[in-house]
Amino acid sequence: MITARALVAATHRGPLIPRLVTAAVTPSQITKPALKSLDQWARYLSKAAATANDGSFAAFTHLPRDRPWTVIGIETSCDDTSVAVVTSDRRVRALVTRHQTKQHEATGGIVPTAAAIAHSMALPGAIREALETAGIRNACEEIDAVAVTRGPGLAPKPLVGVHHMEAHALTPRLTQEAPPEFPFLSLLASGGHTLLLLSEGLSRHTILGTTLDDAVGEAFDKVARTLVLPWLPTGGGAGAALEQWAAHATGGYAVTFPVPMRDGRDKPASRLNMSFSGLKTSVFRHVQTLQESDPAAWSAAMASTEPSSGIRADIARAFQDAAVTHLADRLDCVLAETITVRKVHPTCVVAAGGVAANQVLRARLGDVAGKYGLRIEIPPPRLCTDNAAMIAWTGIERLRAGLVDPWALDYVPKWPLNEFKQSESARL
Structure with missing residues (x-):
């Protein structure tokens, strides 16, 4: 699984992530070489993530008490690749969203495999742009936690798995x-x-x-x-x-x-x-x-x-x-x-x-x-649709409640909101 901590680490602390595709593609244009390159990229990032993950879980539970927390949120559950930097005092420092509208209009709807590949191509650049827009120079020092739609992470920080629909429900607590x-x-x-x-x-x-x-x-x-x-x-x-x-x-x-x-x-x-x-x-x-x-x-x-x-x-x-x-x-x-x-x-x-x-x-x-x-x-219309600001904010709400998730966190494709319990996460 491609993790955000590997993406950010590769972007800010090591070699640049290779630019695999230089233009938007339609499903019919996805070739076997492109898929092979993507698979090689995923293995590279997984290796980076494994290296970054060394150390005890306790190392990820120390949050600052003398300043607002800064959380990076990542949303890739459907057809928008969105990354945001949000603080616990309700400031959206950056919100970058890469749409796949043109790509999916050609097929009359969203093709999951094409969307997944588009996310993989767009996410590194979106993370970099969000951090630059927010004025983050050293992600590992300045980002306190990562909130994701049950997906990527960044070490050595707490990982907070977010229920996509709960994030929608909590968005007005950020915007109003x-x-x-x-x-x-x-x-x-x-x-x-x-x-x-x-x-x-x-x-x-x-x-x-x-x-x-x-x-x-x-x-x-x-x-x-x-x-x-x-x-x-x-x-x-x-x-x-x-x-x-x-x-x-x-x-x-x-x-x-x-x-x-x-x-x-x-x-x-x-x-x-x-x-x-x-x-x-x-x-x-x-x-x-x-x-x-x-x-x-x-x-x-x-x-x-x-x-x-x-x-x-x-x-x-x-x-x-x-x-x-x-x-x-x-x-x-x-x-x-x-x-x-x-x-x-x-x-x-x-x-x-x-x-x-x-x-x-x-x-x-x-x-x-x-x-x-x-x-x-x-919320404002741009924050009604899928976006990373709501993911980051929900991560902040869960952090305030003392909730983080293990690094073995996996995605949950079917997750009824009424079955979502706090006990699924570890407490700080």
């Missing part, structure tokens, strides 16, 4: 002027998860509602693909493209889609959960019918490559309205359940994850929170 206090309600909406949580403390998150099928972010992506919406040059992927097209809707093409599970809002088994598969299928079938019944109209609608009014914009807005209403409905139900049944009064509502960057959703969630006299806390 008045950090949210526990307990709070969390809506985590992304391409891989849609969760409604009661967050009562570090590693203490109770799942109150979840999607029964597709995540809301996946539904946004698939509908954008159905409508053949070009991704934006500014990034954000298919979901951001759909939001921009929906903003140009005029209603000239009259279409609505049913809000999922509205008939079952009062049923105990379903009133707190969500579903987006049926909504996604409704859009697909509507477009398919339109293509067959009026091919000329669809062909005309496809003429525009930039967000503009027309059939595709109206369909995008109709889908977005139904999806956002579904999320708002479920937040309303969960707040009522939490306050009246569980007798827990949350301090606020937190929304995070890539879909929380959607401006329409942010406004609707704020309305629901206001109904209960609560404020809504949402």
Whole structure:
């Protein structure tokens, strides 16, 4: 496994990491020689990591008490290579994110093997740039710990394994002027998860509602693909493209889609959960019918490559309205359940994850929170999507609680948040 401590050590204390590929590649362009070179690189870094790992675990548990901690965070769980330097007094000294948008747009979605290779190519440079931006001259002296999405590390410092979704939930505690206090309600909406949580403390998150099928972010992506919406040059992927097209809707093409599970809002088994598969299928079938019944109209609608009014914009807005209403409905139900049944009064509502960057959703969630006299806390859009600042900050929160992880730490591809316990980490 390629470790961050090896990457930083190679970049700042020893030979430069070889530049294997000089341009972005698509999956079809990945050659056997490139894979062989990558494998040789991984073995080199693993050897460096083994050397750096000599010594007792106690050597990694001494954190400064006379100044704020400086933590480097690394996020590589999906298609963004992100590195951040964050301090325990809530300053983001550097945030470097290398996107793979163009690479994955060509295939209409993320290809895991291509993403992994792109991470391996981008990570050394991203680490170097983040350290330079933060003014870090000697990483081994100035970096106090490394927080990762259950992956790389840096010696001789504490290694803190971070749950990706907990990091999303804790981001407002970094970004907001008045950090949210526990307990709070969390809506985590992304391409891989849609969760409604009661967050009562570090590693203490109770799942109150979840999607029964597709995540809301996946539904946004698939509908954008159905409508053949070009991704934006500014990034954000298919979901951001759909939001921009929906903003140009005029209603000239009259279409609505049913809000999922509205008939079952009062049923105990379903009133707190969500579903987006049926909504996604409704859009697909509507477009398919339109293509067959009026091919000329669809062909005309496809003429525009930039967000503009027309059939595709109206369909995008109709889908977005139904999806956002579904999320708002479920937040309303969960707040009522939490306050009246569980007798827990949350301090606020937190929304995070890539879909929380959607401006329409942010406004609707704020309305629901206001109904209960609560404020809504949402990070800036750039910190809603996957980023290393949230990983570094969560590492700081765990360090404050005296939690570090063994060097044998491995990644966990399936890790339900309600099964994530503090006991999995060693205490300082």
